[in-house]
Amino acid sequence: MLKKSKFIIIVMVIMFIVQNVSLAQSEQKKVQELKDLRFGMFICWSFSTFSGYEWSPGVEDVSFFNPTGFDPDQWCRVAKDAGMGYILFLTKHHDGFCLWNTSTTDRKVSNTKALKGIDVLAEVKKACDKHGLKLALYFSEGDWSWSGRKDIHTSVARPETKKAQLKELLTNYGPIEYIWFDHAVGTGGLSHAETAEFVKSIQPDCFVGYNHGPQDGSDIRLGERGKPAPLDVADAETIGSAQRASFMKGYTGHKLAEFTYPILEGQKRLTMRGAQWFYSLPENDNFAASAEKIYKDYLGAVKYGNIFSLDVGPDRSGKLRKIDVKTLKKVGQYIRGEIQLPPEPLEVKQVTASSIWDDSYKAEFAIDGDSNTRWGAKEGSRSGWLEFDLGEKQNIQRIVISEAGYNRIQQYQMQVKVGDQWHTFLEGDTIGNMDKSFGSVKGQFFRLNIIKASEVPTISIFNIFSEKFVQEVDTLSLTTEIIPAASKLALASHNAQPYILTDSDWFIWGGSVIEENGKYHMFTERWPRKYGFYCWLTHAEIAHYIADVPQGPYHYVSTVLKGRGKGHWDQIASYNPMICKFNNKYYLYYVSTTHPTIDAKGLIETAKVGYSHPNWMPIRNAQRSGVAIADSIDGPWHCSDKPIVQPSGPITKLTVNPAVCQGPDDKYYMIIKGDKPGSRKRNQAVAIAENPAGPFIVQPKPAIKDIDTEDASMWYDTNQKRFYAVFHAHTFIGMITSTDGLNWQKANQYELKSKEVLFDDGSILKPDRMERPFVYTDKTGKPLFLFFSVKKANDTMNICVEIQ
Numbered sequence: 001m002l003k004k005s006k007f008i009i010i011v012m013v014i015m016f017i018v019q020n021v022s023l024a025q026s027e028q029k030k031v032q033e034l035k036d037l038r039f040g041m042f043i044c045w046s047f048s049t050f051s052g053y054e055w056s057p058g059v060e061d062v063s064f065f066n067p068t069g070f071d072p073d074q075w076c077r078v079a080k081d082a083g084m085g086y087i088l089f090l091t092k093h094h095d096g097f098c099l100w101n102t103s104t105t106d107r108k109v110s111n112t113k114a115l116k117g118i119d120v121l122a123e124v125k126k127a128c129d130k131h132g133l134k135l136a137l138y139f140s141e142g143d144w145s146w147s148g149r150k151d152i153h154t155s156v157a158r159p160e161t162k163k164a165q166l167k168e169l170l171t172n173y174g175p176i177e178y179i180w181f182d183h184a185v186g187t188g189g190l191s192h193a194e195t196a197e198f199v200k201s202i203q204p205d206c207f208v209g210y211n212h213g214p215q216d217g218s219d220i221r222l223g224e225r226g227k228p229a230p231l232d233v234a235d236a237e238t239i240g241s242a243q244r245a246s247f248m249k250g251y252t253g254h255k256l257a258e259f260t261y262p263i264l265e266g267q268k269r270l271t272m273r274g275a276q277w278f279y280s281l282p283e284n285d286n287f288a289a290s291a292e293k294i295y296k297d298y299l300g301a302v303k304y305g306n307i308f309s310l311d312v313g314p315d316r317s318g319k320l321r322k323i324d325v326k327t328l329k330k331v332g333q334y335i336r337g338e339i340q341l342p343p344e345p346l347e348v349k350q351v352t353a354s355s356i357w358d359d360s361y362k363a364e365f366a367i368d369g370d371s372n373t374r375w376g377a378k379e380g381s382r383s384g385w386l387e388f389d390l391g392e393k394q395n396i397q398r399i400v401i402s403e404a405g406y407n408r409i410q411q412y413q414m415q416v417k418v419g420d421q422w423h424t425f426l427e428g429d430t431i432g433n434m435d436k437s438f439g440s441v442k443g444q445f446f447r448l449n450i451i452k453a454s455e456v457p458t459i460s461i462f463n464i465f466s467e468k469f470v471q472e473v474d475t476l477s478l479t480t481e482i483i484p485a486a487s488k489l490a491l492a493s494h495n496a497q498p499y500i501l502t503d504s505d506w507f508i509w510g511g512s513v514i515e516e517n518g519k520y521h522m523f524t525e526r527w528p529r530k531y532g533f534y535c536w537l538t539h540a541e542i543a544h545y546i547a548d549v550p551q552g553p554y555h556y557v558s559t560v561l562k563g564r565g566k567g568h569w570d571q572i573a574s575y576n577p578m579i580c581k582f583n584n585k586y587y588l589y590y591v592s593t594t595h596p597t598i599d600a601k602g603l604i605e606t607a608k609v610g611y612s613h614p615n616w617m618p619i620r621n622a623q624r625s626g627v628a629i630a631d632s633i634d635g636p637w638h639c640s641d642k643p644i645v646q647p648s649g650p651i652t653k654l655t656v657n658p659a660v661c662q663g664p665d666d667k668y669y670m671i672i673k674g675d676k677p678g679s680r681k682r683n684q685a686v687a688i689a690e691n692p693a694g695p696f697i698v699q700p701k702p703a704i705k706d707i708d709t710e711d712a713s714m715w716y717d718t719n720q721k722r723f724y725a726v727f728h729a730h731t732f733i734g735m736i737t738s739t740d741g742l743n744w745q746k747a748n749q750y751e752l753k754s755k756e757v758l759f760d761d762g763s764i765l766k767p768d769r770m771e772r773p774f775v776y777t778d779k780t781g782k783p784l785f786l787f788f789s790v791k792k793a794n795d796t797m798n799i800c801v802e803i804q
Contacts (some may be wrong), residue, residue, distance in 0.1 A: 030205050031255050033219075034177060035305050037085030039298055039335075042077060042260055042311040043124075044138075048278040050316055056095055057144055057152050062106070065097065065115040067327045070115060070318035072127040078320055079133060081112075081326035083298075083335035086134035086177055088260075088309045089124050091169060094185045096501040098503045100173075107145055122486045125173050132765075136177040136309075137169055141195070142185030157189025163198055170202040178206060178220055180258075180309075183213035186489075193217045209258065212244040223259030225657060228300025228308070231257050238388030248528045249739035259301070260309040263288050263324055279313040279321075288323045291330035292341060298331070322479055322804045330475045338639065339473040345400070345463035349391035353377070354384040357456065366459040374404050375461040377450075380391070384457050386448045388464065393444045396435045397468050400427075401448070404460035407432045407779075411452040424449075429583060433780050435718045437468040437664055453519070469721060472747040474737045476720055479785055481802040485761035490797065496553040502797035503556075505529060509536065509789045510711075510772035511798040512579045513550065516633045522554050523588060524798055525575035533791070535607030537619055540575035542590055544634075550776055550785050551800050560637055561590060563630060569594060569624055569642050572603065576625075576657050576772075579711075582692045588628040588637060589658040595619050623654040625672060629691055644694030647674045650702040651685045659714040659725065660692065669741040670696045671703050671712040671725055682710050684727065686742055704736060713774045716741075717781035726752060726773045733773050733788065757790065757799060767792045775803075 047056040047064055079087060092098050098108040100121035128135045141162065142155025170176060179199060181192075190198070196208045209220030213464060221231065225240035234248035238259070247255070262480040264287060274281035283782040288691045301308035310325050320328075333339045352748025353363035353375055361376035366386055377384035403409060407430065414426035425441050446464065450457045483499045490497035494504035501508055503526065511524040527540040542561040545554035561574035570592030578589040595618055598606070606615040624643035630636060645655045651674025658669045668689045675685040684703045687696035703712070704727065724737040724747065732754055735747040757765035767790035776785040783803045790799055 001126075004360060018145055019094045026205075027255065030207070034207065037177070038301055039082070039084045039309055040074065040086035040088050040134075040136065040307065040309045041079040041082070041084050042088040042090075042309040044090045044093075044262075044277045044280065044311055044313045046090060046097050046099065047095050048093065048598060049313060049614045052274045052281045054275045054277060055152060056093075059095060059097070062097060062108065062111050065109065065112050066114045067152045067314075067316060067318035068114065070118070070120070070370060071131070071314075072120075072124045074319055075124070075314065076127040076131040076133055078325050078328050080131045082332040083424075084133065084310075086136055087124060087128050088136040088138060088180060089121065090138040091121060092140050092143070092165070094140045094142060094144055094155075094182070096143040098165070100169065102165060102168055104161055105145065109614070121169075132483055134177045135173065135175075136180065138180045138182065139166070139169070140185065141188040141190075142183075143188060144185065146188075146377075153185060155185045155188055157187075158785060159189035162188040162190050162195075166195075166198060167202060170199065170206065173512070176203055176206045178258075179208055180220075180222060181208065183210050187213070191216065191461060207256065210247075212247050215247055215253065218251065218253055219255050221251075221254040221257045223257065223260075225261045225265065226259035226539075228259060228297060228304050228306050229257065230304050237637075257304065257306045258309060259297075259306060260311055261289075261326065262311040262313070263294070264313075265289055275313070277311055277313060279315045285321055286323055288321075288327050291327050291334065294327070294331050295334040296343065298335065310784045311437055323762070326477050329477060333473060333475060339475060342469045343465055343467050345465055346394060346396070348388045348391055348464065350389040350464075352387045352389075354386075361458070363650070366462045369461070369463075371402065371404060371460050374458050375763055376458040377456050379456065381456055382453050384450050384453075386459060386462065388446045388448075388462070390444050390446070390464070393442055394540055395440045395442045395466055396446070396464050397440050398435070398465040400436075400461065400463040400465070401431050401434045401459060402461035403431055403433070403458060406455070406458055408453045409450055409456055410454055411450075413447075413449040413451065415447045415449055416441050416443035416741050417447070418443070418515070420451070422447060433718060435664070435721070474720065476717065476722070476724065476735075476737070476747065476783075477749050478735075479804045480753050481788055482758045483799070483801060485759045485763065488759060488763075491765075491795070494795075496555065498551045498553050499800045500797050501552060501799075502556045502795065507533060507536065507796045508798050509796055510576055510774075511554075511787050512577050512713075512774050513776045513785070513787060514579045514581060514633070515550075516581075518548075520550050520552075520554075521545070521579070521633055522547070522552075522798070523560070523577040523579045525577060527573075527575075529794075531604055531607040532610075533794070533796075534610035535604075536573070536575060537593070537616070538573055538603040538607045540573040542574045542577045542588070551802070554798075558635075560588070560635060563592060564639065570626060571595070572598070572619065578659055578774075580692065582662060584631075585692075586630045586633055586658070587692050588630070589625060589660055590625060590628065590661075591623055591656045591658070593619050593623040593734070595622065602689075621653045623656045625655045625658040629693060640693065644689075645670065645672055645696040645698065647689050648662050648698045649685060649700045650677065650683045650705070651675060651698065652677050657711050659712040661714045661716050661723070663716055663723070663741050664691075664718075664721075667741075668722065669714065671714050672696070672698070673710045673712070684709060684712055684734060686744075688741070699742060701742065705736075707784050709734065711772045715777050715781050715783075717777075717779055717783075719782065724775075724781075724783075726769045726775055728755075728788075731755060733770070733786075753786070757801075763788070765792065 017043040101110045101119035193216035198202040207219035209222040229238040236242040239245040262276040279696045351363045355378035357376040365373040366375040409431045413424045415422040487497045487499040490500035506526040511522045522545040543559045547554045563572045571594040576591040606613045626640040628637035657673045670687040686699045709727045712725045732751045735752045737747040738744040755770040772789040774787040
């Protein structure tokens with residue numbers, strides 16, 4: 001009997017050991033599965049989305065929650081493209097509003113007017129399954145809607161309600177990877193140990209974490225506004241606050257570390273109005289943490305085996321903000337290795353200045369990496385210098401400087417110290433936001449010598465790099481906005497309206513816009529309606545229009561260029577304008593043509609007949625491009641004595657539709673159209689000049705070779721480190737890109753826009769022709785507005801759409 005008892009005990013011990021080993025292996029497998037998710041989207045969407053505040057007590061009517069375009073598929077699609085493995089979804093905030101179809105309360109999303117009968121969490125789950133994402137949940141333990149609370153920092157005890165809600169969440173929506181419990185307003189009457197036990201009783205594999213408070217039963221160490229770190233590190237920086245870290249320290253039950261922060265986290269946190277975890281306010285719609293910061297934190301998560309939940313709050317419509325979509329797309333490209341992080345700046349051991357305004361504008365603020373701080377020279381100064389000591393001799397090839405929008409510098413030198421002498425290796429007139437690469441320069445001491453400034457010189461960012469940076473993959477993604485329906489008044493009245501410029505006496509075509517002294521100047525071609533549409537070749541002139549904002553309305557100021565008559569290369573008409581400013585001078589590129597014998601009567605006859613008139617092709621093939629130069633935007637304009645570019649290489653017969661910009665090497669790049677050799681189709685070639693006045697030399701390789709296109713508009717984007725050009729093809733407005741201005745390829749967003757005009761009342765204008773796209777950018781080359789010309793029946797107009 002004794003032997004049998006011993007045998008039974010031994011078997012039980014073995015079974016206990018095996019069971020515990022099995023449990024440990026199962027638990028470790030779950031830990032690894034969560035670690036492998038790495039990166040997720042934390043979605044905070046509730047009453048606070050509409051209040052603009054982080055916490056929103058006192059909301060009684062659930063229809064305060066009023067989205068117009070709930071789109072969980074977009075959330076999950078963007079998350080997947082960003083390299084994310086899961087969605088962490090807010091099911092209930094402290095206000096007690098439930099984002100699922102609960103039976104525990106009427107304060108639920110399915111009772112709202114906007115989403116009546118819809119279970120938002122169920123839709124999120126469907127979208128997760130569709131895109132291969134796992135689902136985790138956020139849940140506020142306390143609840144202001146439970147009567148009897150003392151203040152917004154407490155909640156009465158309702159443990160049975162808390163259990164009932166958790167049971168619904170853990171029973172009706174499939175496997176839940178983990179639950180992120182928010183302890184901000186208390187436990188709700190169920191301790192953390194009891195909460196964890198209850199969760200495990202329904203879903204044993206669901207991990208549990210608490211953002212603060214006792215950690216009893218916690219599987220995940222939560223770092224609210226935290227940073228990546230090893231599991232055994234629980235300090236204020238890692239967890240996000242000293243108070244929260246005090247709860248985490250010493251607890252040995254954490255199996256995994258998570259950290260999270262809102263995409264709105266960053267330099268503006270202390271000054272930003274509105275919420276950050278939820279959608280904030282429209283004034284913050286263009287602010288987000290950089291893709292580079294997010295990717296670096298992702299790398300930290302991978303390094304330490306953490307998971308990283310980036311909070312991205314959908315807007316009031318129920319969609320992710322455009323800037324969030326754009327940022328996360330770039331993060332995904334980093335994660336997949338499609339693009340590389342830009343190089344880090346060299347460490348500056350010491351920086352000194354010629355003078356400072358006061359201690360709020362010290363020299364070191366130029367190199368602290370914070371765009372909200374800056375060096376400023378002493379009051380009244382109009383020059384100055386910053387000297388940088390790298391600690392040892394190093395080769396540098398690139399500098400990045402920002403004047404924080406003040407743009408006061410009018411002449412500068414970059415210098416290196418050789419012996420006791422300063423030698424200039426780079427100089428120019430303006431800085432603004434400058435990213436300049438150059439041949440390798442070796443030294444320990446470098447100096448920015450500001451020779452002339454319009455006001456006290458100030459520098460916010462100064463970085464020195466040992467290597468150049470060229471973005472390997474184009475990441476630019478643009479969205480064209482819809483035009484207000486009120487602007488359609490221009491179509492009926494032929495009077496200028498915001499977004500649309502038209503005229504009852506003139507055909508309007510091909511606008512190019514520049515900003516000067518707070519006004520927006522459009523140079524556009526126009527020709528008289530009385531001679532018919534085809535008199536653009538024979539009677540066009542270039543007119544100057546002005547507006548207070550880029551969208552207009554634009555008002556006529558003067559005619560600046562016409563055909564100059566016999567004896568000139570630009571004898572007949574002036575058209576296809578492109579306005580640029582280089583080195584404080586204005587360059588108006590344009591097209592004209594000649595004919596040896598034609599008179600005024602012959603021009604009218606040619607215009608009225610059009611393509612089939614015998615004079616048409618001789619005039620057409622004589623078209624050339626030139627430039628008019630002025631010291632003021634108001635002129636006077638001095639025209640080039642001869643064309644500045646001649647057909648050769650990939651283009652023959654003519655040179656028309658010039659687009660010019662300055663590259664990072666200070667050369668001037670032009671895309672110019674001509675005929676494709678041996679074909680009736682068109683080619684667009686690249687031409688280069690040392691001077692904006694030319695001559696421009698056509699390069700052997702065309703910019704676009706496989707599609708019949710024309711009307712390029714070109715710019716250089718200092719953020720992307722790329723050239724871009726838009727053009728029109730037969731059915732769309734397209735975009736190409738280049739890192740060197742010579743070798744062009746399809747852009748990430750090759751088909752930028754279809755050939756139609758959308759209005760916010762739902763109507764659509766489908767033109768007979770849609771041509772001459774022009775992109776207006778800021779000083780860094782960021783696209784802001786797209787202009788183009790359309791013809792519908794016997795009307796023409798220049799149209800402006802905003803770009804996001």
